[in-house]
Amino acid sequence: MEPNRRVDPVTKVGEIGIKEEHVTGRVYRSAHSDDPGPIAPPARGSGAGPAGPAGAPAPGVGGAGAVGGAGVDSPAAVPPEPDGGGTATNSAVMALGGLVSRGTGFVRTVAIVAALGVGAVGDAYGTAQFFPSMIYELLLGGILTSVLVPVLVRRRKDDQDGGEAYTHRLLTLAVLALGVVTLLAVIAAPLLTALLAGERPADYQRLVTLLSYLMLPMMFFTGLSALLGAVLNTRGHFAAPMWAPILNNLVVIAMAGAFVVIFGSGPTIGEMGAGPILLLGGGTLLGVAGSAAGLWPALRKVGFRWRWRGGFRELDLPELGRLGAWMFCYVAVSQVGVVVLLRLLNSVDNAGDKAGVASYNVVYLLLMMAHGIIAVSIITALMPRMSAAAHDGRFGAVAADLSRGARMSAAVLAPVAVVYLVLAQPLVITLFQYGAVRADDAERMAAVLVVAALALVPFAVSQLFTFGFYALPDTRTPALVNIPVVAVRVLVQLGLFWALSSSLTAVGIMIGNAVSYVLAAGLSAWLLRRRVGPIGLRRVAVTFGKVTAAAAGAGLSGWLATMALPWSDAPTWWQAVLKLTVGGVAIAVGYLGLSRALRIREIDEVVNLVRAKLGR
Template identity: 35%
Template sequence: MNAPYDGDGRVPPPPQPSPHGPHDPYGQEPHQRDPYLGDAQQAPPADPRQSYGQQYYAPDPYLDDSYATGSFTPYPYPTQDRYAHDPLTDPLYDRRSSHAPQQDGYQQQYYQQPPTPQGPDPRAWSPEAAAGHQGAVQQPYTADQAGQGYPGAGDAYGAGEQPQRDAFAHLYRDQQPYEPRSGQGQGYPQGPPQNYPQGQAPAQGQAPFPGPPRSEPPGATAAAPTVAAPVVTAPTTEPEPKKPSGSKGRASSVLQSSALMAAGTLVSRLTGFVRQMVVLAGLGAATLGSTYALAYTLPTMVYILTIGGGLNSVFVPQLVRAMKEDDDGGEAFANRLLTLVMVVLGLLVAVTVIAAPVLIRVMSPTIADNPADNEVAVTFARYCLPTIFFMGIHVVVGQILNARGRFGAMMWTPVLNNIVIIFTFGLFIWVFGTAGSSKMDTTTITAEGIRLLGMGTLLGLVVQSLAMFPYLRATGFRFRPRFDWRGHGLGKAAKLAKWTVLFVLANQAGVLVVTQLSTAAGAEAENQNAPGMSFVGYSSAQLIWGMPQAIITVSVMASLLPRISRAAHDGDSGAVRDDISQGLRTSAVAIVPLAFGFIALGIPMCTLLFGASGTDAAVSMGYILMAFSLGLIPFSVQYVVLRGFYAYEDTRTPFYNTVIIAAVNAAGSGLAYLLLPARWAVAGMAAAYGLAYAIGVGVAWKRLRNRLGGDLDGPRVVRTYTRLVGASIPAALLGGGSAYTIMQTLGMGVVGSVAALLGGGLVLIAVFYIAAKRMRVDELTAMVGMVRGRLGR
């Protein structure tokens, strides 16, 4: 009655005495034939590893059970969840009320393993916990470890308690996991074998080597062999939650994160159009308007040339790194950065206000040579230059918010700046009248008018920057000035920023050349009765042209850049490639058709927005916009590709790339000024701008591809862009033809411009959508699905 029962009614013969210790009634020789197993399951008569000259503790080629957490072989199916439950044993061993979902993947069948000297005995319970342990012991694969309840796993039990035995386990021994064994006797060495091959030790998470066997009380009745989970130490940390996988999940999150930013940027750009409209209505598109445009552009150029480039790109990865590595979540680093920026920009404002006449002469010798024009321009510049300080505050606070996952504030607060300026120019027009009615120029504008416009422009930037701090406080961040700048990573960021400063220096050098040439060409075109072909016309058309890139590409990459920076910091080049590819393809869905839309609808856009400055000037701006149009595609691609270099904290490569772009832009603008008539010179400069980016993006693409190991998902990106271009060409032809017909019928006034935009735009959108759907553009389907989901359809 006390003989061990093996589940089939037979009693095994007594084992031979072991020379290594006391007789073990359950022990077997390592390679002894099991009389109860079939021929297919018999172990080899001798250790096969010795016959081939292998080390005695080399990996066992037969130990390939996917559930065996044994010590000699790696996990054979790395894609299969080793914590997944067995569907065959669930009904028999489910001690929980809830079931985890069935894991995907192939479940390997159990089978009897050939016994080895260090192999466990599946008929015995696992060793007791180490002496001295008093806490609760957690069984593996429980809800506490994996985050959900798995069938067949019990709860935690105390150090002195035994797990509950399963009385029916012996009936289904072929379905039991291969567990460590222990038996009576001294035949098992303690700890790992000393001659285990170097580098072959069990990895973390594998079953430990069997410890000393536990002994049964003398005369105890041998119970049916059962299986229990091995006793292990309770995990000290909770595992990370399972992250969603798949490109669809990433695309959905990026689209949703970008939607809020795109909405803010859209409203900001629309109010920016209104601002430009009132500026042209109050000051006109002639020299007076160019002086204000020059003064308004000067602070931005100085800011970017000095500190803005580094703040925009270099410090985002630094902030992300500080949030991940610093104990305070990067708050001290952000406070030091914000304090340093305030000090530097305060000094910079003082210097530039004093040097305003020099800056105006550098920007436009044509304006500086005329005393009246120079005086108005210098006065405007001294009101506008203090905005450099508030630009920097706005950018730094916005980057802190972006690093903390708050993307909307940086896109929405510029709306306040535009509203203040719109109100200021509305008041100016109410007092002095429009440029067309007052015939105002640089010799007749009053000091009060200049003061009103200058103070209103400065106040707009003040409101924009201060409006960021409530959003910052909502994240738990508290600004405290800190002047301990040494030894906290700011020096490294400054070294990285030096290449970015050179980058923007090269970029602004090209802008400076264009500014000088466009003001000179504008003066000649004005004498030839061709208004609008000037610097103010160039900047106004560029404002419309850059709207898609600012709304879509910048918004998409603002949400992707922190994620790309984390992947680059972790050395995951595959994730960086996937996010760059996703940013390129997602933004292209809107960028490509809008680029062709500027060709089709450029003139009605400008006559509607800038018609108050005169129809001829507005038509000239429309031609400039058409010349800009196709350059939007490489301009957007260049922006995305450079974010990959910035994520790796590589600012040298973007600098060299920008030198190429600036050189091509300056050379092309110079050729346009020399070879084209004065009334078409500025349009030629706009075309040269797009050509320069087309050349630059080819160089940047090749360098980033090499950086990521020769793969930038090129075929997929090229396929998407090719299909989008193929869908946009017929859409632009039909949409442009419809708009031209409407304007010829209704004229170029407000009614004709609105009708042409609506009619031509609807035709363009409809044709593009139908063509893109037939070409199976997946990114368009994803974007349309997100929009329809937002609308509840």
């Protein structure tokens, strides 16, 4: 099949900005937590990921953080303004901002879990936090980064006024639309609760609805932040959009601390009166609003003064609709998977040994943390190269980078997966067993993390291949691939839900995610081969084999090291820390030694690639 050599200049820019949330489907909100994202749900492979309760893409329940803003890290983007800094400086600022954002996002999650626990109140908070993310991603999230940013860049280049009038009109229309949709969503809060939490008791549904009244307006400020960030990106200013989510994280961390001081940790639903609800919902909303407000000084710095402006016909809305149609399809299908996932998790009432939304979110955070720090760095480094090669018709170079990225992702993520698999219990105890989280809660989360370990590499590879289509550029194929991927995920999750005990609901859902990631990676690889030619699957398979052998040896080393320790299966916190340290060192040393012996060169390539990305 002859590769399609036509490249639409409108979609050439901003390809990196597709949020992880759009391609994953989790329940935990990533844009403001681990990254975690803009880039996240979140929302945040070809729709093969899970979505989280805090706003996410398809399979999981959470979000993952941004890949680097709105596609500003691409050579196709508008050259930086004088105050924007050079490419190396921008990359360094974005990398540092991303790490700090992920770090504070992780602390944010630990604080929330410590305050609320992973029982009914934690589930209610996670479910309510998901609503604004789901609606935002469906209506604007994916379309913004795949369509609006490239159009803003083009207008800035082509219009006589540098795209000022177009930008004012677009912001005016978007703010009005966000306001109307937010109002309707708040009115419909009880219906949303019935959709996603209809299996839970009436007092639980009441708590979700009351929290939703306060937290649904988050979608307005999330959309505003994304729009203002896009304006800054197209003017060569990258720091503020990367650092603003950190303010959100700090506000929520302070809110969680205040909750513990005032009301104590681990409340029951019966203890959630007006005061605790106002603090939780209002504090979370204040964080997102503060993140949006933090962008205004940067807008003034680049000389942008937003003025309300009508004349929406000048926006060429049919063009925007045409460009965003496939991304909307992609996100819409992913959200179906998220609804099913949340419905299943909310069928667990957390009585006894059952894990629900909150437990799943914690594990999904660990999955997305590893992916965001390692795999996203590889994707953002390769995207400009692949986009430039596709634009020039050098499809062999695109195929080579896809092969390289898959091999590097597997080589670097494998030891992380081994840690998750072998040291799940001490890891969860060390990171999350505080405040309201008890030892049995940690045990349930550890069981889910073991399965998540098997999903990590397939998820990263599926994400890479999805971005390979965006580099061509092609949003249609990922949207179509997402349909069978989400369908298989849902079918597996439903089947395991009926086949397994309720205590294993979260485990079964994560298994469904893992299966869908593998399917997404396989379908995407086959279709990419038809577009760009052979992508070196034989070499990828050889590297995967070596990585598997090294990972197995490292896992055995870590297991033997921890077994030598004289503690029971229920270690204390300090014992878990020591167990994690000893096992982690054994795994790292074993993996590095075996990778050298097996000549897995991709590890060195990753280090060199990241150093080059940072301009060093």
